[in-house]
Amino acid sequence: MLEIRDLHAYYGQSHILHGVDLDVQEGEIVSLLGRNGVGRSTTCKAIMGLVPPQGSVRYRGKELAGLRSDMVAQSGIGYVPEDRQIFPTLTVRQNLELGLKKAGKFGRWNFEDVYRLFPNLANRQNTAAGVLSGGEQQMLTMCRTLMGDPDLILIDEPTEGLAPKLVEQVGDLLGEIAKRGVSILLVEQKLTIALRISRRLYVMGHGRIVFEGTPDDLANNAGIRQEWLEV
Numbered sequence: 629m630l631e632i633r634d635l636h637a638y639y640g641q642s643h644i645l646h647g648v649d650l651d652v653q654e655g656e657i658v659s660l661l662g663r664n665g666v667g668r669s670t671t672c673k674a675i676m677g678l679v680p681p682q683g684s685v686r687y688r689g690k691e692l693a694g695l696r697s698d699m700v701a702q703s704g705i706g707y708v709p710e711d712r713q714i715f716p717t718l719t720v721r722q723n724l725e726l727g728l729k730k731a732g733k734f735g736r737w738n739f740e741d742v743y744r745l746f747p748n749l750a751n752r753q754n755t756a757a758g759v760l761s762g763g764e765q766q767m768l769t770m771c772r773t774l775m776g777d778p779d780l781i782l783i784d785e786p787t788e789g790l791a792p793k794l795v796e797q798v799g800d801l802l803g804e805i806a807k808r809g810v811s812i813l814l815v816e817q818k819l820t821i822a823l824r825i826s827r828r829l830y831v832m833g834h835g836r837i838v839f840e841g842t843p844d845d846l847a848n849n850a851g852i853r854q855e856w857l858e859v
Contacts, residue, residue, distance in 0.1 A: 629654050629811055630675075630705075630780055635683035637667075637674040644670045646835040647683070650813075652780060657802060657812045659822035661857060662832035668815045669710060671832070672782045675813075676700050676707050687780070702729070706778030710785040710815075712765045714772075716758025720749055723757050723768055727775030735777025736808050742771040745801055763794040770801065774810075781805065784815045799825055819857060823847060831856050 630652040637645040644667050652658045660668050674681040677697040685692045692700050701707070715723055724739060725731070743750035746767045752760065757768060766786060773781060783802070787795045799821050802812060806825075816822045822829060823843040831839035831846070833856045839846065846852065 629656075629688060630813070631684070631686040632671075632675070633684040633686075635671070635674060635681055635685065637670050637679045637681055639670075639679070644679075644835050645674060648832075648835070648837055650830055650837065652811050652813050655806060655809060655811055656827045657806050657814060657825050659814045659816050659826040659829045660832060661816060661819065661822055661829055663857065663859075664817075666832045667835040668832055669784050670835075672707065672709075672784050672813070672815060675782060676705065701776070701778075704779040706773040706776055706781040708770050708773050708781065708783040708786065710788060712762070712769045714757045714760075714765050714768055717756055719754050720757055720760070720768060721753040723772050724749075724775050727772035729776050734775075736810070737771075737774045737777060742774065745804060746771065746797070763790045766790065766794075767797070767801075770798075774805065778810060780811045780813070782813045782815075785817065786814070787816065787818050787821060795821065819853075 632648055632650040635645050635648040648671060660671065662668050670679055673679040675685055677695055677700045681693045683693065687703055687705060690703065692703065748764055749767060749771065760768065770786060786798050802825055805812060826843055828842055829846055830837050831852060838856055839852045
């Protein structure tokens with residue numbers, strides 16, 4: 629579904645990604661792990677065209693490298709950034725409506741779906757998004773992306789700063805997303821949630837993939853965890 633080969637990316641003169649190879653298959657949850665600053669978020673931005681990619685980014689056989697971000701999104705890829713880009717003066721419902729590719733046209737997700745998963749959003753659907761808690765804003769950002777009915781969604785640090793109960797809700801939502809046939813590339817630091825929900829995992833270090841395997845493979849590889857993940 630998503631095939632990344634020899635991906636490089638730069639910020640000015642700084643070489644951030646050094647030949648990344650990565651795949652996401654239909655219906656998979658794949659986690660991209662690593663410490664802060666190793667290039668995980670840049671990988672998502674390069675896929676989306678927010679950072680100019682060098683190399684190959686193929687989605688369903690089509691080359692995306694070099695396309696504008698809106699064209700990448702129209703191809704069927706959704707993106708949930710780590711900085712919760714909500715529209716603070718608009719209501720929760722209005723934020724969700726903005727996620728639709730065409731006004732009034734729903735795919736696998738509608739208002740009732742996301743309200744059922746997150747009753748807090750239902751209770752506050754007419755509230756300005758800017759007064760929501762950080763956790764509620766994170767839920768809103770994820771749900772707004774789902775309203776666009778992507779087949780693949782890139783989710784960057786969805787549990788960052790969330791209380792344990794909300795972390796569990798995020799895990800449940802990711803499972804629900806996958807059940808509806810949406811593939812997920814998850815950038816995450818919390819090893820426990822990644823091991824619980826992922827089919828495969830990649831570990832990144834210094835802009836390169838240093839490990840690829842199943843959750844069991846990583847759980848049994850203390851050396852990789854100690855060198856590239858643990859503080």
